[in-house]
Amino acid sequence: MSADRRDAKGRQRGAARARGARNQSQQAPGQRRRTGDPARNAAYDVLRQVADSDAYANLVLPPLLRERGIVGRDAAFATELAYGTLRMLGRYDAVLAQCVDRPLDRVDPAVLDVLRLGAHQVLGMRVATHAAVSETVAVTRERVGAGPAQFVNAVLRKVSARPLDQWLEVLASQAPDGLARLAVTQSHPAWIARALREALVASGRSASELGDLLAADNEAPRVTLVARPGLSAVADLNGAEPGRWATTAAVLQGSDPGALEAVRDGTAGVQDEGSQLVTLALAGAVVDGPDERWLDMCAGPGGKAALLGAIAAERGARVVANESQEHRTELVRRSMKAVPRAAVESIRTGDGRDIGTDEPAAYDRVLLDAPCTGLGALRRRPESRWRRTPSDLGTLTALQRELLDSALDAVRPGGVVGYVTCSPHIAETQVVVDDVLRRRADVERLDAAEAVRAVATTEIPLTDRTDVQLWPHVHGTDAMHLTLLRRRA
Numbered sequence: 356m357s358a359d360r361r362d363a364k365g366r367q368r369g370a371a372r373a374r375g376a377r378n379q380s381q382q383a384p385g386q387r388r389r390t391g392d393p394a395r396n397a398a399y400d401v402l403r404q405v406a407d408s409d410a411y412a413n414l415v416l417p418p419l420l421r422e423r424g425i426v427g428r429d430a431a432f433a434t435e436l437a438y439g440t441l442r443m444l445g446r447y448d449a450v451l452a453q454c455v456d457r458p459l460d461r462v463d464p465a466v467l468d469v470l471r472l473g474a475h476q477v478l479g480m481r482v483a484t485h486a487a488v489s490e491t492v493a494v495t496r497e498r499v500g501a502g503p504a505q506f507v508n509a510v511l512r513k514v515s516a517r518p519l520d521q522w523l524e525v526l527a528s529q530a531p532d533g534l535a536r537l538a539v540t541q542s543h544p545a546w547i548a549r550a551l552r553e554a555l556v557a558s559g560r561s562a563s564e565l566g567d568l569l570a571a572d573n574e575a576p577r578v579t580l581v582a583r584p585g586l587s588a589v590a591d592l593n594g595a596e597p598g599r600w601a602t603t604a605a606v607l608q609g610s611d612p613g614a615l616e617a618v619r620d621g622t623a624g625v626q627d628e629g630s631q632l633v634t635l636a637l638a639g640a641v642v643d644g645p646d647e648r649w650l651d652m653c654a655g656p657g658g659k660a661a662l663l664g665a666i667a668a669e670r671g672a673r674v675v676a677n678e679s680q681e682h683r684t685e686l687v688r689r690s691m692k693a694v695p696r697a698a699v700e701s702i703r704t705g706d707g708r709d710i711g712t713d714e715p716a717a718y719d720r721v722l723l724d725a726p727c728t729g730l731g732a733l734r735r736r737p738e739s740r741w742r743r744t745p746s747d748l749g750t751l752t753a754l755q756r757e758l759l760d761s762a763l764d765a766v767r768p769g770g771v772v773g774y775v776t777c778s779p780h781i782a783e784t785q786v787v788v789d790d791v792l793r794r795r796a797d798v799e800r801l802d803a804a805e806a807v808r809a810v811a812t813t814e815i816p817l818t819d820r821t822d823v824q825l826w827p828h829v830h831g832t833d834a835m836h837l838t839l840l841r842r843r844a
């Protein structure tokens with residue numbers, strides 16, 4: 356979260372003065388702008404679209420900033436305001452509930468969103484209180500109407516009466532138990548906090564790490580790049596530093612990967628380092644016999660398919676990239692555009708569940724990066740923790756089982772399947788794998804931890820299990836899971 360002190364327009368104070376900007380908060384109230392500033396209006400519009408249209412903030416905000424010509428520090432301010440507010444919504448709602456004289460579900464949703472934006476400026480961004488309040492009131496007037504402006508002003512004054520640490524003490528003192536305390540103060544739904552605690556323990560770690568994990572989910576991740584082997588090199592990615600674990604990974608210092616030619620031409624891409632590690636580990640696992648034909652069963656949008664394709668090109672293998680949704684197959688095509696043609700057998704649309712029957716024992720390596728709840732990538736998708744429900748698990752885990760069975764049928768005896776999720780929820784990881792293996796005598800587990808260690812550039816902390824669970828608070832990656840399985844020869 357930004358630690359800069361910012362002025363009313365969200366610019367760093369010194370920088371604003373240097374540009375000669377007028378400080379709105381120094382004007383007499385009657386002269387104050389009655390309209391919101393562009394950055395705050397943009398953040399407000401994102402929150403409304405997320406609430407009303409089930410939009411994804413990280414898909415809505417960038418084009419909105421472009422259309423409105425919001426750039427530089429104002430764009431950074433709008434981004435932190437929108438994403439930070441969405442991530443910390445649970446915490447802010449708990450604070451607001453103490454400051455509003457009725458249940459929050461009886462507050463107009465548009466007004467509640469402005470209050471959340473105000474709370475994030477005051478408690479999460481260290482914007483000066485008078486600026487945060489008056490500018491948020493201006494957004495209210497412009498976007499919601501003059502009526503609620505006074506209400507917003509009064510509530511935000513109450514919010515700003517205590518600093519964040521005092522509010523957290525209040526919230527913690529009201530929580531019924533330790534789990535609820537961490538959930539509310541670290542802004543996670545209780546069911547997700549519980550599932551993450553269970554996953555930590557099941558993966559061989561301690562439940563006491565939960566606070567660190569939830570805090571890591573609340574940090575905006577830095578942009579990680581992949582230098583696709585044989586196509587580009589980490590050293591050529593100007594302005595990026597080598598990653599922590601994967602030979603292919605680089606961490607961008609700025610925030611605009613599109614400024615790099617290698618990213619534009621597809622020889623490099625944006626990809627979490629955990630995604631790179633599990634892909635490299637699958638590519639490095641030992642197969643018995645030929646190693647020529649690889650399948651990425653659920654490839655969209657194509658990050659792992661492009662990495663696999665680049666490795667396949669170096670080894671004389673070729674990849675089939677399959678995806679069930681046509682528009683996502685198109686994303687795979689774009690992502691793989693720099694992969695040499697000889698290494699790409701096809702990029703196609705189809706149901707992965709059919710491949711095991713339609714093409715039995717046809718592949719030497721299969722990546723099944725299964726559709727999942729994404730609970731391992733909460734830091735990347737600001738609103739997703741509030742949108743997911745436990746009922747999503749039933750449908751997804753049934754699909755994951757069917758896809759894993761199909762992947763195991765599609766790989767030839769002696770070949771290897773990598774089962775990957777960007778969720779650590781054990782219902783999607785260990786339980787799926789255990790269930791499928793219980794029914795099949797033709798599959799053995801490989802040591803995925805060993806495979807990850809073999810591709811890591813430095814000693815990587817993993818627990819004493821054969822499957823691998825990465826964690827944001829330990830590895831700085833998304834919470835990716837990898838199980839490696841071999842079809843018995």
Ligand SMILES: C[S@@+](CC[C@H](N)C(=O)[O-])C[C@H]1O[C@@H](n2cnc3c(N)ncnc32)[C@H](O)[C@@H]1O
Binds near residue numbers: 654683725726
């Ligand atoms: C976790 S994402 C894969 C991410 C991808 N491997 C990457 O690195 O860019 C899962 C993908 O599976 C696709 N999918 C869902 N059901 C599928 C099915 N039955 N067959 C094939 N793909 C499916 C989704 O559309 C989604 O694009």
